[in-house]
Amino acid sequence: MANFNEQYSRKNNVKILNWKEPEKTPRRTDNANEKTKGENLRQELIKILKEKVKVILPKIFPNVVNFPNCTGPDPIPKLLKKITGIPGKKDHPRPVIVKFVNTETKVKVMRQRKALKKTFTVVDDVTKHIMSLITKLSNDRKLNLARAYYFNGHVYGVTEDERRHRYDIDILDDDEESDAE
Incomplete structure (x- = not known):
């Protein structure tokens, strides 16, 4: 149940892999006009979404003005709730978690995401339990x-002959209990 709750809290998140981050700037600066690393990530992602994915939100979301604080000519920044870099492997670009305001945007x-392949890889943000x-x-x-x-709260496997099977996420719990005995 804890795994389900944790995964549910990640339902609006994606994980970005192999993204060469924009030029690094200090985390905290004395000058209020300088951007921090997180702001650079945010601005770079907004730029990529506009150019490569061609996200034109008024067409995708006709009621975009109904989102909280989503007014003005450019609603894309308002639909990105949070962008956070997480620790990764040494000498590799660190993974970045992007939290959207709603699942529809995600x-x-x-x-x-196919349009983004040359820039970075976008995957669902899943728990360690589901990844294992x-x-x-x-x-x-x-x-x-x-x-x-x-996909959408479930784990699927596709056989060589393109048959899709849904697997219960609790399958690992059963295996771990039998290993403990």
């Missing part, structure tokens, strides 16, 4: 899965 970006299930399914030769993925 889904629109996820559907157009996906890894376990992908590596299990008995299942003969071509790929495993997370």
